Amino acid sequence: MAPHEIELIEKARSGDTGAFEALVYQYDKQVLTIAARYVNSSDDAKDIYQEVFLRVYKGLKKFQLRSEFSTWIFRIATNVCLSYHSRRKRRAHVSLDQEQEVSDGEASHGVEIVSEEHSPHQQTVNAELSARVEEAMDALSPQQKIIFTLKHYQGYKLNEIALMLKCSEGTVKKQLFTAVRRLREALKEFA
Amino acid sequence: MNHKHIKELLPIFLYGDLSPDETAEVRQHLETCTECRGELESLKAFNAVLSGLPAVEVTGELLNEARQELRAALRRETVKQSLWERVAERAGKIFAPRYRFAFSAAAMLLAGVGIGYAIFYRTGFEQTKQNGMPLVSETSQNSRQSVNGGFLRGGTRTDNLHFLNLDPQSGEVEFTFDAVTPMRVKGNVNDEQVQKVMAHAIVNSDNPGVRLKTVSALAEQGEQLRDADPAVKSALITALKTDGNPGVRSEALRALMQMPFDKEIKEAVLFVLLHDKNSGMRVAAINSLELTSHEKRMSDADILRALKKKVQSDDTNYVRLQARTVLQEVSQ
Structure with missing residues (x-):
């Protein structure tokens, strides 16, 4: 792991949110891209993004510096994606109308079709x-x-x-x- | 390797992700197996169909939205980590089980004093209002205060906690910590106080996004920057010469070029021209020299010398070309 990354991790662990942002901004676009491709919806992709980095934030203190930080982030990202379907199903029970809106609004906001x-x-x-x-x-x-x-x-x-x-x-x-x-x-x- | 197994490897063969041995085996099998060659062609067609679909791209706008929402969520998360949780967590690590109860009681008392202080008695940091803008001024920074004197106010986070003394008999503890108080400053970018905060952020923030936004906000002010606080100019020059992020350096250059082109700014621009490793920055430095008044360039030996050096020795073609163009203009 690069020395600057270790330094940022140490700072982020002590509550420096600026360091945390600098740390995760190296990978967050890739995470958002994976999420957007996986769920094909910008709003759901943002939800996944947020959950991924909240888990990273909470888990940072336990993160072993001998592992690659990027691998750890993407592992969390894939886990959140994998659990996305079950969460979506749970949400469907809460509000079918809301789910319909999600479905109708897919790929409409922020995700650009090139x-x-x-x-x-x-x-x-x-x-x-x-x-x-x-x-x-x-x-x-x-x-x-x-x-x-x-x-x-x-x-x-x-x-x-x-x-x-x-x-x-x-x-x-x-x-x-x-x-x-x-x-x-x-x-x-x-x- | 059997026929069925080769068929299973074909998608991965197409992605180029097989080991060299597996790749050689698949190639060998393909030479003799018509069915697998057909399967490979079919797979290629399938991949082509998927690749022909419009690509989904995450825009900068979406990324910014996601980051802002994350920032808000992190703020909420930080608030959850209250003083009590932090102190309790530290206590669990530091004290033997038999002292934990005594410590918890003492810590709860201290937290109570702190909360009471936050509600009823505020000194140390003052919030005043001038021209409708809340200003924040630090009036005392005692690193060590007694419990009776009070040491916390609402919203204060603690960090770097160290225990100095523990008396198990009386339950009295003594410790030090850094009190970090979140502040919110809102005001016009041309306000002197706001500019001081921005200057501090440009030089001290660890977050390149914060530095970039701050420098960009200043660059957007155009000619109004002429009257900027000297701390802003100094911070922009520091950023231009030393910031690790080329985006920040580029915006710092844009902001500085709105200010009167004096000796300090000239030296900073020439520093970039001669030493910045980013060729885009070197070109930007040359272009910014073009924007300065013709007379100044004509009479300035330092600028002419730097440009000539670039024409002769810069390792980027485009930088040499730009430097030559500006020199030719000057000599006309």
């Missing part, structure tokens, strides 16, 4: 495909979904993903293969 110009027909196809991909992704198990997101969209290496999820590389390979197979089945009419 695309090259397409014909109206292509845009329609893309919109339909996006919806189907999202549906297929939601049908994966949380672990398969996070592994596919981290590998396919974020480009992490298998051993990095294994470290984040605290599992073996073999498990990551197996789950990735299953995720790809299930997505291909669900999207076979497009590819």
Whole structure:
């Protein structure tokens, strides 16, 4: 771990919120990007972001300096993503209307869709495909979904993903293969 | 390696994440297996479809919102960590079990005195109002005070707590700690007091985001910065020359160029031109020299010497080119 990072961790542990911010701002955009890709909703991504860094803040005192700080952050991020579905289900019990709003408002605020110009027909196809991909992704198990997101969209290496999820590389390979197979089945009419 | 296993490895083969041995085996198998070659092509097509979809990008605006919300959540979290929890936590570490009860009672008494003090009696820090703006001035900084004298006020956090004495018989304890009091200052950026706080933040804040926002707020003031507090100018020069964040240095340069171009600012700009490792900053320094009055540049040997040095020896092409352009303008 870099000496400046250790220094920031020590300061943050003693309650220096400025040091804490400087520490986490090195990784927070990646965390938000993973969350946004995982949940496809800016509001939910911000919720995940906040929970991740509150857990980091609370857990900092117990953090072992011999581990990589970034790995620890991304491990927390993946855990929060994995528990996101169950929390969302609990929320659905609280307010179905609210859940509908979340669903309707997905990818509408703050998340920018960047695309090259397409014909109206292509845009329609893309919109339909996006919806189907999202549906297929939601049908994966949380672990398969996070592994596919981290590998396919974020480009992490298998051993990095294994470290984040605290599992073996073999498990990551197996789950990735299953995720790809299930997505291909669900999207076979497009590819 | 069997056919089924190779098929399972193909998605990872495509991601380029197999070990060299596995990669060699897959390649070898592909040479002889038509079915797997077909599977690979199909996988490529599938990846192409997913890659062709519009990409989701997290905007700076969303990131800022997330950070602000996190900051508010952290503030709430910090408030939760009350004095009592902190003292109790320390007590648990320091005292043997048989002293804990006595210490807890004494600490509770001290906390009670502190809370009472916070409510009924405020000295040490004063809050006054001038021109509608609350000003914060520190009037005493005693590092060691008696319990009877009072030592806390509302919102004060403690840190760096050290025990000096413990008398198990009487339950009396003596300790020191740093009292950190959150303050909120609101006022016009051109106000002298506000500028002093900003100058302090530019030089002392550990948070690059805070430094950047503070310097940017000053840079936005344009010509009004001409009359800025000398502490601001000094802080901006320090930031320009020493801040580790190029964004802060760049904004400090922009702010300084709103001020009268005197010897101090000239030296700071030339320092950047000659020593900043960031080529963008060196170009910004040259561009800022262009903005200064023509007469000053013509007559200033230091600037001409620095520019010539850059033309001859800067390792970045664009910096050499810019320096040459400005020199040519000067000599016309």
